[in-house]
Amino acid sequence: MNEPLFEKIDEDFERVYGSVPRTEPNAASMVLKQLATSLAGKRFDLAEGHLEARAMEDDNRFQVTLTLSRQDPTTQEMVEATRRGLNEDEAPIVEDYPLSCKVIKLGAGPSQDDLSALLSAASLAAAPLDVNQIVHMTFSDYVDENGLGRPSISIFYTSK
Amino acid sequence: MHSQQDFTHLKAYRQQHGQTDKYWSLLDVTLQDRKAAFAYVQDYIQSQDMEERLLAVDIAGQLCNPVEEHYNAKAHKLSALVLAAIDAPAEDRHFLIAALIACVYFEASMDWCEKIIEASFSKDDAVRLQAAITMADKVDATFGPLLTKRLAQLSRDKNGEIRSWAAFGIGTQAHIAEIEIMSEVLIELAKDKSPQVRDEAIMGLAYAHDERGILLLQNALKRTKDVSLLNIEAAGTYGVPDFEEQLHNISQTWQEDALLIDWAMRRCSPDLKIKASVAEEWV
Numbered sequence: 268m269n270e271p272l273f274e275k276i277d278e279d280f281e282r283v284y285g286s287v288p289r290t291e292p293n294a295a296s297m298v299l300k301q302l303a304t305s306l307a308g309k310r311f312d313l314a315e316g317h318l319e320a321r322a323m324e325d326d327n328r329f330q331v332t333l334t335l336s337r338q339d340p341t342t343q344e345m346v347e348a349t350r351r352g353l354n355e356d357e358a359p360i361v362e363d364y365p366l367s368c369k370v371i372k373l374g375a376g377p378s379q380d381d382l383s384a385l386l387s388a389a390s391l392a393a394a395p396l397d398v399n400q401i402v403h404m405t406f407s408d409y410v411d412e413n414g415l416g417r418p419s420i421s422i423f424y425t426s427k
Numbered sequence: 428m429h430s431q432q433d434f435t436h437l438k439a440y441r442q443q444h445g446q447t448d449k450y451w452s453l454l455d456v457t458l459q460d461r462k463a464a465f466a467y468v469q470d471y472i473q474s475q476d477m478e479e480r481l482l483a484v485d486i487a488g489q490l491c492n493p494v495e496e497h498y499n500a501k502a503h504k505l506s507a508l509v510l511a512a513i514d515a516p517a518e519d520r521h522f523l524i525a526a527l528i529a530c531v532y533f534e535a536s537m538d539w540c541e542k543i544i545e546a547s548f549s550k551d552d553a554v555r556l557q558a559a560i561t562m563a564d565k566v567d568a569t570f571g572p573l574l575t576k577r578l579a580q581l582s583r584d585k586n587g588e589i590r591s592w593a594a595f596g597i598g599t600q601a602h603i604a605e606i607e608i609m610s611e612v613l614i615e616l617a618k619d620k621s622p623q624v625r626d627e628a629i630m631g632l633a634y635a636h637d638e639r640g641i642l643l644l645q646n647a648l649k650r651t652k653d654v655s656l657l658n659i660e661a662a663g664t665y666g667v668p669d670f671e672e673q674l675h676n677i678s679q680t681w682q683e684d685a686l687l688i689d690w691a692m693r694r695c696s697p698d699l700k701i702k703a704s705v706a707e708e709w710v
Contacts, residue, residue: 284540
């Protein structure tokens, strides 16, 4: 086999995608996965909304941003449209606007204390959320072209 | 030749796992109503019942398949539901494979790539194979370069079927990736111990119009009695007179697709009028 060729392919692949297989998720991914698990059993005190948590991680810094957005009233129409199963082009398009934003800067890696601080911050904005209220939840541990982790979770939920 | 619209592997999967008449009835009824189908996927994607979860991802895949009459405009929401659900039952190989099959029809995204690529590192041959099939079937200008790099890595897999799909994917996607590097990979695959892998690799070289494949294909065509359909298609894809005589000899005893070999012979004819009378690609 042409070993130099495959060494180059391996290097290119890792440069573009990051080091895989990621049997050990990076720190930011780990925190957000735990956060997502924690939030799944809670209820936010907003009528309708969207919570988004993003994490950035580089050599010596770990930062998590929590953004709570409350969508304008027409969001209700969109949610209803989704429930009715209308086609995408029939659903009204609405914009989010930020309700509050918290930025937590942690150390090089998330310790148990760091994680507790993060979850406490999340719970400030969150009240128990019934799992049936979650319309849609996505998780991504995307690694950008520089190999930096930029994972995020998005939880779309509705009132009871 | 694997077709991108081929449902064979999906049907084979269903048969392999012996899904029931109830399953088929429910699938048919649900797909008659796209709204009901969308609701079904939302409800059952995280069901505790394996059959319901498998059906949910099946339906999601079909709703997102643009060649199906059931195509649903909310394709990206459906694909997000399936991608999110892949994480939960990681130990559940049947569900993971079914989800990877559905992913063939989803629009590529970074999330999509992450799930498929992660699965392609599985120790389970069946999971790794389906990940290779899903990547090979996805021709995407944005993510093609990344996917072909992973397929190039899989070209050294211990499983011949996975190497074959890697060769197919690289061949069909080389034009949107780094064609020179991928052609080198195909040259390596053309030396594979498996004839199926070698044939797919030569087909890929034909797609790439890499002249190094001509001699390799001439050698393959010397087999005469067990020449594969892929070999004939590759000769027609090259469309050069180098193959004219061999194709003529093979046609004397050819029992397979008559239209295919007729197309290939016309494509390789030195008479430009005859050559111009047929399409460049075999459909």
